[in-house]
Amino acid sequence: MSAPVQLRGVTRRYGDTVALDDVDLDLEAGSLTGLLGPNGAGKSTLVNLVSGLRRPDHGTVRLFGGDPRDAANRVALGTTPQQTGLPDTLRVGEIVRFVGAHFPDPVPAGELLERFGLSGLWRRQAGGLSGGQKRRLALALAFAGRPRLVLLDEPTTGLDVEGRRALWDAVRAFHQDGGTVLLTTHYLDEIETLAERVVVLAGGRIRADGDVDAVRGAVRAGRVSFRTTVAVPDLPGVEHAGRDGDRVVLHTTDPDALVRALVRHDVPFTDLGVARASLEDAFLTLTGGTR
Structure with a gap:
């Protein structure tokens, strides 16, 4: 069986801005992929291409083997964009039933609302929901048609801790049942909690x-942190340095050698910490230090 999503040589421009630049990407069936990148990296453009909202300037995009702009190929797709408009005067139950009616075997409305912590809001008008409740409803609608693939673009932005946990549980359950997920997020803990695979985009290209662990390893770095009141001299192997008051953080390919160099240079320090590269370290390094 071919991958549910295939991009080959995909380029997309907006005027003089290149959002995606000759991108190749496959999402295998049953995979859970986290897409990371700074603002303007091309994440939402990629999601819009896969969901058929945009078309590439060059290259091909395939959804379940066909053109994403063909509605027949989107029947098994669920998606939650960053911005979702809901009709204010319709009740929550009406919205869920309306969306579910577009699919041959929708999830029962009551079951779907309970899954996302909305069961007590059946008769509430959408205009009377809080921002977090609206976001939960938009997320629930992505799963209404029992999709095989869901695209979640910054899904937990604006959600409280309870809402994030509810989404995480729903995504895990969907994935365990064989569903395919593409998740874009700025929350690195979300990627570390959920994703099996991490794709880092920057400047329209996959970095x-x-x-x-592989993405962390791409940085080949550790992190040395300590407190000192003096200026730190240039030290060998330091790839990036940061300072906040008396707290210094140095990223290096060889933490042990760096600590020895601190001692040799008689740098007075306290509260020394040495750690492996985090996913955030890798993200910042691979994308040029922006989020």
């Missing part, structure tokens, strides 16, 4: 692609 890293692998599991969490």
